[in-house]
Amino acid sequence: WVSDYLGPILKKNYPSIKILGFDNNKEHLWNWAQVLFDKKVSPKSNKYFDGIAFHWYSSSNHRLLDGTYGYNNINKTFHYTTNQNENKILLNTEGCSCPGVRINDWNRAEILAHDIIFDIKNYAQGWIDWNLIVDSNGGYNHLGNECDASIITNKNFTDIIIQPKFFYMGHISKYIPPNSKRISSDITGNYHYNINIDANVRKGYEMSTFP
Numbered sequence: 001w002v003s004d005y006l007g008p009i010l011k012k013n014y015p016s017i018k019i020l021g022f023d024n025n026k027e028h029l030w031n032w033a034q035v036l037f038d039k040k041v042s043p044k045s046n047k048y049f050d051g052i053a054f055h056w057y058s059s060s061n062h063r064l065l066d067g068t069y070g071y072n073n074i075n076k077t078f079h080y081t082t083n084q085n086e087n088k089i090l091l092n093t094e095g096c097s098c099p100g101v102r103i104n105d106w107n108r109a110e111i112l113a114h115d116i117i118f119d120i121k122n123y124a125q126g127w128i129d130w131n132l133i134v135d136s137n138g139g140y141n142h143l144g145n146e147c148d149a150s151i152i153t154n155k156n157f158t159d160i161i162i163q164p165k166f167f168y169m170g171h172i173s174k175y176i177p178p179n180s181k182r183i184s185s186d187i188t189g190n191y192h193y194n195i196n197i198d199a200n201v202r203k204g205y206e207m208s209t210f211p
Contacts, residue, residue, distance in 0.1 A: 007048025018050040023093055026054035026070035033077040039084060051089025052077065056115050063098050067115035071122045078123035092119050096130030097165075098147040101138045108148055109164035116172055121185060129169065133160070 002019060010017050022032040029052065035042055036049050054074070058065035074090055081088040095115060097108040116127045131149045135157070138146030150166035153159070 002048055003042075003044030007044070011048065018089065019048055020051045020053040020089060020091060020093070021045070021049045023053040024055060025057045025059055026073055026092075027059060028073075029054045029070065030073040030076050033073075033080060037077075037081055037084070037086070037088060046086075049088075051091060053091050053093040056092060056095035056119075066097070067095060067111045071118045074119060074124055075122040090124045092116075092124055092127040094128065094130050096147040096149065098145065099138070100146055101134065101136060101148050101152055103152070103161060104164065105148070106164045109168045112165050113168045113172065120176070120182065 002021075007019060010019065021036045022029065024032075033052055035045075036052060037046050039046050054070075056067040056070075058068070058070075077088075078090060092115070095112070097105075097111065102108060119127055129150065130147065133151040133153065134140075134147070134149040135153050136155045138148060148163070148165070150163050150169055152161040152163060154161060
């Protein structure tokens with residue numbers, strides 16, 4: 001549909017409009033990228049897709065995994081497209097903390113910052129929040145999946161509550177303005193734990209830690 005209809009029409013009549021494929025959980029990003037951007041398998045789609053969009057969610061029902069992994073898929077997608085001498089857009093287009101609203105929750109703010117930093121470290125070019133303001137329950141939306149945001153209204157809509165996420169997002173937005181360039185960065189953690197390793201921890205998998 002994009003290759004034969006939407007793509008040709010937009011490129012002809014509205015060339016400034018970008019088409020981003022996928023737009024779902026980044027743990028599946030690499031699988032989609034290999035199809036959308038493979039010049040041999042999908043020469044038409046590679047031509048019309050300007051990039052790929054992704055979310056921070058985990059496909060598991062455990063919301064603590066949201067915004068904690070999948071960065072290797074962004075990295076692989078970047079190198080895959082640059083090796084083909086192409087400059088594709090890699091953009092996080094949605095991330096929110098669920099379920100519901102937690103007032104003054106700094107852990108959710110830390111996870112937000114973690115995801116933005118590691119997306120950018122792995123060559124994402126931006127990060128879009130799910131919502132900047134919601135009501136006291138985390139809505140409204142048509143699906144009823146109520147989630148947190150940077151600003152919350154109080155129950156009678158007479159005032160707002162500024163959440164910790166607001167300050168993290170504000171800090172990053174202030175100090176990483178558009179057209180910023182990363183020179184180099186390195187993050188190393190050495191915990192020296194002397195405990196038995198959990199059987200679920202496997203070599204080659206990413207690990208994220210929070211207080």
